[in-house]
Amino acid sequence: MAGGGIGIEYSFRALPRMLPGLILCMVFGWAALQWDATTHGWSVDYKEAERLLSIAGKEGGAFAPFADYTAKSKESFALKEAEYKTKIDEHKAALGALQAGQAKPKEPKKPAKPHLLKESEYNDLAQSKEMPGKFSFGNKIIQFQLTYVAMLLLVGMLIRNTVGVAEVFKAGTIAARPIIKPGIIILGGYYLWSDLLKVGAIGLGLVVTFVLGTQILISYWGRRSKVDEGLAGVMAAGVGVCGVSAAVAVAPVVNAKPRDFFYAIGTILLFGTLALFTFPYIGQALNMSQPVFGAWAGTAILNTAQLVAAASWYGHEALLTANVINIVRVGFIPLIVLWTIYFYVVQPAIAAGGEAQKVNVWQVVREKFPIFILGFFIIVTMNEYGMFVQSERDILGKELLKLFFAIGFAGVGLNIAFDDLKKAGGTAFVIGVVAATLKAVLSAVAVMAIGAEVFAIK
Template identity: 25%
Template sequence: MGDVAINGVVMSILASRLPGLVFALLLGLAGLGLATLPAFSHLQLSALTLAIVLGMLLGNLVGERLPRRLAPGIAYAQRSLLRAGVVLYGLRISFQQIAAIGPGALVLDLAIVASTLGLGVWIGRRWLGLDRDTALLTACGSAICGAAAVLATERLLKPEPSKVAIAVASVVLFGTLNIFLYPYLQAHLALSPGSFGVYTGATVHEVAQVVAIGNAIGPDTTDTAVIVKLTRVLLLVPFLFLLGGWQARQGGARGAISIPWFALAFVGACALNSLITLPAALRERLLDLDTLLLATAMAALGLETRFARLRALGPKPLVLALFLFGWLSIGGYWLTRWLVG
C-alpha cells in the first residue's frame, strides 16, 4: 500500500505540472524555430531571446486569462528546468578554460556583489524608505543571481509574500532588458569578446539571461560569461551564511540556509568535461537538450513578466532596481576595465 500511495502522489504531481510544462516547451520550440529564420539570425536574436519575448507577448496579451492549471508547470520550468539547463551547460566548459580567465574576474565578481549589496541596502533604506526585507531581497537579486537569489534569501528572511514578488518582478524586468541592451553595447564598448563576456557574467542578473546575451554575440563571449556568472552564483553560499550569522547575532534567525546545489552540480559537469571526452554524438545531443531546457525556462519566465503586475507593486522597489541596473551596467563596465582590461 505504501508503494501504491507514493506512486499515486508522484503521478498526481506529474499530472499537475504537465500542461504548463508542455505549454512552455512549445514556446521554447517556437523560439528555436524562429531563431533559424534569416530575418532573426541576421538581427542576432537567439532562441533564448525569442523564447522570452514570445512568453512576454503571450503573458501580457492573455494575462490572467491563461488557465490556472498551467501555473504549476510554468513555475517548475522557471526553477527546475533552468537549473537543469545550467548544469548541462557545464559540459561546454572545462577547468582549463576557467583557469585561463585569471584572478581578475574573481576579484570583479567579489567587487560587484559587495558593492551592489551595499548600495542596494543603503539606498533602499536611507533614500527610498523601504523596509529591510524588500531592500535586501531586491539588492541580492541584482547582486548575485536574480530570482534564484531572491528565493534562496526568502527562505532565510521569511518575509511577506508580496515583498518577494516585488523583488522577483523587478530583477526579472531589468534583467530581461539586459538581453536587448548588451548586444548593442558590445558593438560600442571598447572590450574584447572575452572581456565583454567577463563584463556580462559579472553584471547581468540571471544565468539564463547571460546565456541569451552570449548566444547573441558568440561562443567565446558565452563561455566566458557563464563561467564568470556561475562564479558569482557560488558567492550566494557565503552571502547566505553571513546573513544567517548576522541574523543569529541579532536574535532574528527565522529559517534555514539554502545552498545553490545547481551551481555546485554545474562545477561537477565542468569537472566531467575536463576529465572525460564524451562521444561527439552524445555530447551534441546533450547540448541540444540543454538549449531546449533553457529556451523553455526563458519562455516560462516571460509568461510571468506582466506589466500590469509591475504597476501594482508601487514605484519605490522599481526605482531601487533601476538604480542597481544602472550601477551594474555603468559601474560594472568601469570595474571591468580597471580589473580585467
C-alpha cells in the first residue's frame, strides 16, 4: 500500500464525512502518546532510582538530602557542558582548516541534562528504600516495547473487533491512515544524499532481488499450479511490492474478478498484520541491530503503514533505514505494473503468434508514480544545503513525526478487521503466504549477513 486511501478521497466535499473519524483518531493518537510520555517518564525515573538505591546500598543505606542531590547533579552537568564547549570549539576550528577531499570531523555529542527525581519521589525513595511500583511498571512497558505504536495497533484492533467502529467514524478512520506520509516526508531532515544513496543502493538491490523476485516467483508458480491468472496477478503484485495499491493497479491488466481481488487483499492483509505484530519480537530474538531490522522490515513487510509501524516500534534508527528502503520500494509500483502487463498480456500474445501489444511505458510511470516521495527528496536536499539546525531536525523528525504517525496508526489499528482477513483462502493463499514467508526468511538472512554498518544512517 503506497497510500492506503482506498475507498475515500481527500476533498473539501468529503470533509464532513471524514471529520468525526479524523477527530476520533486524533484523540486516540493523543491518548497513546500521553501513555508513551508517562510510561517513558516512569522508566527514566526507574533508572535514576536504581542508581540512587545502588549508591545508597554502598553507603550503608543513607540518602543525601534532596538539596545536596540536585546540587551535585548540577555540578556534574556544568562540568560536562564545559567539556562540550571546548570540544565544539575544537570541532569548529578543525572544520575551518578542512581541505578539499578530507573527511569531515565528527561533531561532538551535546551532553544530556541529568534526569532528577521530583522532591516528593526522592524523599519517598529515601524513606522506603524500595523501588516504587509505577517506576517498575514503566520500565516493564518499555522493556516489552509497548509504546504508543503498539497501543494504537493493539487497542485499535481490539476495539474494531469487539465493540466495533460506528459507521459515522469509518470514513475518517480510513482517511487518517495516509497521515503517516507527512511524517515520512519530514523525516527527510535526518538524511544526507550520501546516506540516502548508500542505503538506497543496497535497498535497490534488496528490492530487485526480493520484491520483484517474489512477484516473478508467484507469477510463474501460479501459472504452473493453474491458478486463475487474475488471482495470481493481483497476488503477485500485492505480495511482491506494495499491498493493496499494487493489487488494485494490476487488477484491470489481469482481468481480475472481484472474488480474486478480495482473496488477494485478504492474504496481503493477513500476512502484513502477522508481520507487524511478530517482526519486532523476532528481530529482538535474533538480536538484530536497529539498522538491520529497518532494512528487513522495509524489504519483507508488505505495506507502508505496517512497515513504518513495525520499524517505529523497534526504534528511531530502524525507522530511518526502513524509510529509505520503503521509498525505493514504492517507487517500483510502475515497474510492477509493467511486469504484469508483460507477463499476462504481451507474453501470451507473442506465444499465441499474435502481435505484441504496444505499451506506453511513460504513461504507466507517470500515472502510477507515488509523488509524495518527491517531498521527501526535497527535504533531504534542504538538509544537504544546511537549511535545518539540529533542534529543527528533532522537532520535525521526532516530535511532529510522532503526531502524524499517531493519527495514522490510530487509523491503521481501527481498520484491522478480522472479517477482512478471513477473506483469504485457496491455492493462491498458500502460494502468497509461502512466497511472503520465503521473502521474509531470505531477506532476514541477507540483511543480517550484510550487517548494520551498511544500513546505518549517520
